[in-house]
Amino acid sequence: MNANTNMMQYLKAEYYQRHSDICEQAFMLRSSPEVVEKPGDNSLARLKILYTQAKDLSDSEAQISSLLINQLDTLLPSGQGQPRRRIEGNEQKRKRVKTESDISRMNNLKGEQVAARVTPRNADKDEWFVVKVIHFDKESKEVEVLDEEPGDDEEGSGQ
Numbered sequence: 554m555n556a557n558t559n560m561m562q563y564l565k566a567e568y569y570q571r572h573s574d575i576c577e578q579a580f581m582l583r584s585s586p587e588v589v590e591k592p593g594d595n596s597l598a599r600l601k602i603l604y605t606q607a608k609d610l611s612d613s614e615a616q617i618s619s620l621l622i623n624q625l626d627t628l629l630p631s632g633q634g635q636p637r638r639r640i641e642g643n644e645q646k647r648k649r650v651k652t653e654s655d656i657s658r659m660n661n662l663k664g665e666q667v668a669a670r671v672t673p674r675n676a677d678k679d680e681w682f683v684v685k686v687i688h689f690d691k692e693s694k695e696v697e698v699l700d701e702e703p704g705d706d707e708e709g710s711g712q
Contacts, residue, residue: 554624557617564614571607578603619677662686662696669698 578600582589589596669684684698 554621557621557624561614561617561621564610564617568607568610568614571603571610575600575603575607615678663689667698 578596582596582600588594663686666683666685669682670679671682672679682700684700686696687699688697689695690697
């Protein structure tokens with residue numbers, strides 16, 4: 554786990570360096586756009602390389618983060634942590650998600666649109682849904698929500 558944590562720190566530092574380089578390159582191109590038109594200029598190619606490197610670093614960070622989450626899940630005693638629940642394609646009307654948020658805050662969300670994160674079983678990425686809070690049960694700490702955009706989870710947008 555320490556090796557993965559160290560890798561995360563390294564990847565973040567590298568990502569922030571690429572981000573800084575991207576900002577510097579973009580500022581230079583904005584301040585003198587005529588540079589791009591000069592023969593032999595590789596400013597745009599350099600910018601593309603920086604963006605590609607940043608994306609690769611971000612993807613690697615996501616993979617290491619998933620590994621760390623899995624490692625932490627194995628270390629947690631059973632019953633701790635948030636329960637994970639898969640939302641099936643047909644199940645678009647009402648979904649129940651347990652929460653450990655502040656109860657008073659949850660009471661104020663009735664009728665509000667919120668983002669709900671769901672982690673399907675054996676998935677690398679979480680799924681996010683726009684939902685409307687229908688009811689909050691204080692005793693069970695359960696939130697009843699309505700999917701505001703039914704069918705979005707079936708499109709497979711890949712984002």
